[in-house]
Amino acid sequence: MADKVKDVAKSEALRIGTLAGNAAKSGAYMYPIKGIFYFIAHRSLWKPLTSRIGPTVTLGLSITSAMFFFTYVPQLALLALTSGPLAPISAALLVLSESSTLTNALSNSFLLNDALVDTFDGTLVSRGHEALVSDGRQLKSGGIGDPISRLGKLVKKPFAKLSPASLIRSVLYLPLNFIPVVGTLVYIVVQGRRIGPTAHDRYFQLKGWDRRRKEEWLKTHAPEYTSFGVLSFVLEMVPVLSFAFTYTSTVGAALWAADIEAKASTSPSLREQAKSAE
Numbered sequence: 001m002a003d004k005v006k007d008v009a010k011s012e013a014l015r016i017g018t019l020a021g022n023a024a025k026s027g028a029y030m031y032p033i034k035g036i037f038y039f040i041a042h043r044s045l046w047k048p049l050t051s052r053i054g055p056t057v058t059l060g061l062s063i064t065s066a067m068f069f070f071t072y073v074p075q076l077a078l079l080a081l082t083s084g085p086l087a088p089i090s091a092a093l094l095v096l097s098e099s100s101t102l103t104n105a106l107s108n109s110f111l112l113n114d115a116l117v118d119t120f121d122g123t124l125v126s127r128g129h130e131a132l133v134s135d136g137r138q139l140k141s142g143g144i145g146d147p148i149s150r151l152g153k154l155v156k157k158p159f160a161k162l163s164p165a166s167l168i169r170s171v172l173y174l175p176l177n178f179i180p181v182v183g184t185l186v187y188i189v190v191q192g193r194r195i196g197p198t199a200h201d202r203y204f205q206l207k208g209w210d211r212r213r214k215e216e217w218l219k220t221h222a223p224e225y226t227s228f229g230v231l232s233f234v235l236e237m238v239p240v241l242s243f244a245f246t247y248t249s250t251v252g253a254a255l256w257a258a259d260i261e262a263k264a265s266t267s268p269s270l271r272e273q274a275k276s277a278e
Contacts, residue, residue: 028224028256032231032245035252038123044146045122048115049247056107056243063106064099064239071095082179093184093237097191100237107243116250117154120202122147123254129261136206156205189230193222196229199253203260228256 039045076091083090108116121133125147130139138152176187197218204214218225232252235245 026224029227029231031228031252031256032235032249034255035248038255039248039251042126044148045119045251047148048118052111052115056111059107060103060243063103067095067099090184096237100242103242104236117202118148118151119247119250120254121151123251124258125150127258129258132206188233191233192230193226195233196225199228200257203257
């Protein structure tokens with residue numbers, strides 16, 4: 001088992017080197033940060049978050065506290081064999097990763113689903129993309145300066161419920177954390193590569209792209225989505241505040257989509273790509 005984990009870590013480390021160079025050029029990793037500042041500056045986007053803050057904080061605290069109480073010491077003992085003096089830090093990061101995975105999976109599926117859709121659509125409306133959003137929901141007139149108030153009934157609802165397969169894959173990669181430092185970094189990148197493409201599920205649906213078109217786009221832009229996912233995952237590892245960063249990362253994803261739309265409207269090549277997809 002240890003050898004298999006090391007082999008996975010080595011192969012992922014090689015891929016990380018290539019991804020890192022391409023991702024740095026794209027600047028996509030900055031969108032989770034942009035999302036934080038945009039969210040802070042636009043109070044109307046706070047409404048979906050504040051409506052879910054109570055139960056989400058309670059869920060996050062409960063899961064994180066339980067995970068530290070029941071799993072920190074056993075995992076610390078195992079990591080002491082491989083991480084030495086870094087074991088306490090590695091064990092804490094491992095527990096935070098596990099807690100984040102569980103909290104996000106449960107909250108996104110049962111508590112935040114509609115609120116995240118509202119946040120994504122509201123951000124697009126605030127950036128002037130009403131026509132795009134109207135393909136997925138009804139929009140009300142008025143509401144100047146308050147995009148959330150303009151959001152009407154959903155016509156298309158993209159975010160899937162909890163996927164057991166996705167959760168299992170996340171758990172299977174947890175042993176990477178038993179490799180000192182490098183293993184944890186590889187684990188974060190693997191998770192970033194997994195969750196990054198899901199950031200634009202709503203955007204792809206609003207565009208009307210089929211599965212083949214989405215896969216082509218994601219394959220072409222894999223480094224960008226991985227870098228976005230990595231920073232989003234790191235932010236969502238922060239105890240208690242992870243749910244807030246889930247919202248700001250959603251805002252960041254919508255800002256990214258808005259920029260893609262803006263570039264497509266001025267770039268002949270991207271216009272051709274969009275037409276061929278539709």
